[in-house]
Amino acid sequence: MGDAEPGDAGRDRPLWRDRNFGIFLGVQTASVGGDAFSAVALPLLVLHATGSVARMGLVTALAGAASIVAGIFAGVLADRLDRRSLLIACDAARAVLYGLVVAFPHLGVVYVVVPLGAALGMVFEVTYVTVVPALVGEGQIMRANSRLYGTYAVASVVGPAVAGTLSAAFGPQTAIAVDAASFAVSAAGLCLVRLRVRPGRLEAPAASPLRDVLAGARFLWRHPVLRTLTALLSFLTFVTYGLTDVLIYRLERDLGQPDGVAGYVLAAAACGSLGAALLAGPLRGRFGFGPTWIGAYALGGLAVAALGLVTSVPAVAVLAAAFLFCTGAAGISSMSLRQEITPDHLLGRVTSAFWTVHSALGPVGAAALTWAAAREGTAAVFAAAGTACLAAALGAVWTPLGRSRPSPEPT
Template identity: 50%
Template sequence: MTHEAARRADEPGSSASGGEPHAGLPGARRPLWRQRGFSIFWAAQTLSVLGDSFALIALPLLVLEATGSVARMGLLTAVGGAASVVAAVFAGAVVDRVDRRRLLIACDLVRMGLYGVIPLVWLFGPQLWLLYAVLPLCEAVGMLFAVGYVTAVRALVGTGQLTEANGRLNATAASAGVLGPLCAGLVAAWSGPAAAVGVDAASFGVSAVCLFFVRFPTRSRTRTETPTATNAPTPTNAPTPTPDEQPGTRTGLWQDLRTGIVFLYGHPVLRSLTVLLFVFSFLTLGLNDLVIYHLKYDLGHDDGTVGTVMAAGALGTIAGALLVARIRRRLGFGATWTCSVAGCGLAFAGLGWASDVPVVAALSAVFLACAAMGGTCSMSLRQEVTPEHLLGRVTSAFWTLHYAAAPVGAAVLTWAAEEQGTAPVALAAGAICVLLAVTALLTPIRRAGRP
């Protein structure tokens, strides 16, 4: 979840500093819908998310149908999450060294092949070992794609339209996420979860074709000044880049990670966000498994109901993504991010106690709406305040640090739910999320980006 800037940072045509658009980005003054590269990129990601939402439901259902254990579902989530953390250590260095367009296309093609194996093997019977082999690889490749995705958005639209662009990407991805889970639930009910994974594989192929027609602006080989947003906190103790941090200079992977960590530590708001999100991710990575288990075993519903609830929940993501830029302009980053985390906690606390499907769907929508607002805010801030040539490394360091404990959290959360039940576990996790929001009021996040 990113740090917000002030009003002018969110207005089309303005730079993050409130002056001219970022140099080298000729489309920065035009409306997003008139920028061809962004429009194609937008379509590619929407299609990819449409298919990916199939796997979001199908993979846990494959495990649940074979074992009946929410702890085994959580273990698969944890294994995939651990692979993401390991990949995040190196992802920033890779993204900052290679052609972004080729990297994104390659990631899509690799995931298409890996996910495509699952429905073929499942024709001969369930093979759980395959999921534990394929998912970590897909998650690692997905982390490379995600870091490249963050840098690609800024390259396409510039700093002045980042929040708007991120909001639109998240909103349309969520729109696809409404149809995706609904269809995934129906496909899983009719043909089995493995068939739904096959749809996900095909979506990555379509995304790769779309990305082939996107052209990113050439990255500058000279160091640029750090773009800072109006009313956004300046990294007063951020380090001055050393020669090995200059664009075009080759350094070791661990040095690249250290460079990103040093930048995060030097920015008061990013430092606070990283610490708080470390705990938030630990608590929430296993939420999807918890909801599916609650619907299937606690409430006794079928795969179609799971898909319907997930689709209804995705409506919350749409609402949050569409509202975030307007709310941020009015309230500033600090209030928007803090309220978002508190909303996530309250919704999470109620999920385990909800006994009616509509209530579960509504609470899921509230959680995802708040998560979308907080996530869009924090990503936009990181893009705004980070120099272009460091963006991949800073993003990689940020995700590595705040996501490091999430796989363990998913395993612990689902194990506790199997032992103690979903209701007390959800209440405890939600209460801690609310406590995180209160803690944020004692950090520089509170004063960040006030209108």
């Protein structure tokens, strides 16, 4: 394959000296910065057109449903096709799709483009997870994930603030245009990245299509910690998937804030993600995987519940940052664990199965949360979601996840 470098030369060089990792880090940071623009601009575009939080939730639900359907097949694509080429194709296609929203900023276009973009995004995200171990040495996976998450967090800090300002001054479609351009930059940059061949990558045996799709799910089921994580995250995704929409609605309708404030709050909240990038590794090293993950979601639940009690914008931003810190620390640890214990020829399908199963209830949750916010108020929704997160974290103490250092091999 043209995108591979055989051998282990340079596998353990410092990350800051690794050309491939540096390029990958740079272009993906640009792309995430663009995504941060759309995270603010698309809900605002729908809200301005309809004035309905339920319509915002519908768009989020459509995107989530498309991600789930794509996730069924994304792992097979990542394990059977040239991974770098697949990443490039996904980014190029998303650049075109979001460009259509800029050219035709109508709800009908949004309802078509957002699900398609989400499906391509799922394929990209699954494939992206599989290439990280091919970019760095085996002992550098946690550090690489933390670096990626940290620079993404920096982009996410700047992105929403600028997006809110642009949306207020020129309309949401201007911010969406930045996202389209960022995908084009990412696709071009990925052409310069070379991946190493990992042991077992080229020797994966052929299988029937059905066995290919189910291989990742079987691996998840056999591993007690991954099985527990999948079940818990299915529930947690249901109760948190629509929280960004509820937060924006609370700021604009309950607290009477203009568009720009939503962008600044999300930017400030992204500082929590940056903190997670810096501390996830030390926390996991000090306490082990289980306590780090459980403690993160317990604290995150408390932060979400408190969001319904505060009325000042700075307090909302601080609590949102705390929640993103907690979910970020848990997410970095979880992704690194999967990459460390999964054979390379299965990594795409395991990642796909993991995300597909635990994301299945996300669209329903988004619709339910936004409907409840319109009917019962945002304070009640935040209280219920936070309590649910805390209960799930406490319940995890009595599962295989409660072990601080789970065995790396399935049992």
